[in-house]
Amino acid sequence: MRNRSLVSIDDFSKEEILEILDLAGKFELRPVGKLLEGKVIATLFFEPSTRTRLSFESAINRLGGKIVGFADSSISSVTKGETLFDTIKMVNSYADLIVIRHPFEGSARFASEVATVPVINAGDGANQHPTQTLLDLYSIRKTQGSLDNLNVFMVGDLKYGRTVHSLLMAMAHWNTTFNFISPEELRVPDEFKLHLDNAGLKYYEHLDFSDIISRADIIYMTRVQKERFSDPIEYEKVKNVYVLRNSMLRNTKANLRILHPLPRVNEIHTDVDSNPKAYYFEQALNGVYTRQAILCTLLDLNF
């Protein structure tokens, strides 16, 4: 593999993405093993993210690896004023691979330049979160059988949501039709539409999705946050438009699956949870297999 670090989803070619998904499939069949025995993985969480951290730690533990690190920068030397450069230099000599979550955008790229061991970006501010994108792709392929020719609905905050942007960029490798459903203030930024135009892919923008939902293969829900609105009245007007309820799924395709990067607040009503089309909790489990595949790929360990 060309890249020894995973910082941004666009660093990976279509073929490299598929190799990781294939390997994740092998880990799903046999998630426990000794591939990481004798390896020390640093998990540096400069901001808390329980879900992502536990997923990584579960992936590492199930393969026999050991973990050093911290879950919150308030318990590390960062509070004493240590720079990211110094922290990475120090950790680099303790670990075989570094997983980093940091609020500054571009921090993971910088860490990958400072470190001599591979670095995995577990989220750098609003920029990138590529392991989430890979587990989303894995979930889509697993539930649909293929990544080709799907109709993907993305719903909610499409302006600030990094998971949406990265998934959009990645799905542009396949012949995807996109339907973007968001309030006016939270539409997909032009740079991403330009990318789809250049790739010759079709996309449609809507303010509401109740009448078109029957066409969807995948619905990717995200949270519409109140603080994103300059006008609170606008938020009150739209907040219920982007909530998915079980009754809306009545005439949808049999293969439809609903994804959400989690945590959910109220954008998917709990009455959807028992519908077989709800896939967000399995999606989270797929994160463990995908991260096992990423760790082993970057460390050049063969299954």
Add this chain to the structure above:
Amino acid sequence: MKGGKQQLVVSAIQNGTVIDHVPAKSLFKVIQILGLDHIENQITFGTNLESKKLGHKAIIKISERYFEDNDINRIALVAPEAKLNIIKDYMVVEKKVVKVPDYITAIAKCMNPKCITNLENVTTRFQVISKKNIALKCRYCEKITSGDNLKII
């Protein structure tokens, strides 16, 4: 500048480099980018000179100093129309124009306040994604800084 009728505002140099058609407002940025404030050579410059093309232009003459293309292209962000004359024995022996490079290191500032380059001591690096209407993509935060928002460090 040939013949004797027109008087030179900035006197001629015997050997060296003349950087002409610099926008007047960019003069000191050009000086900074090329590090002219740290060299020992004789330098003369004029600014707020009349120019049909630029309105007000500046001109810099540096004695006994020649620049590599890579160095000179670094000023493209602030003086895209600049022209260089290489002078030997009071004669122009070569003319050069600046070209916007594909990558830019350590000159421009990323406009994203949450970018690591603005929060820690990290050298900025950009890929130039548009040369006509300057647009720079930050290697770190991946955000785009356009020409109107461009600040030189």
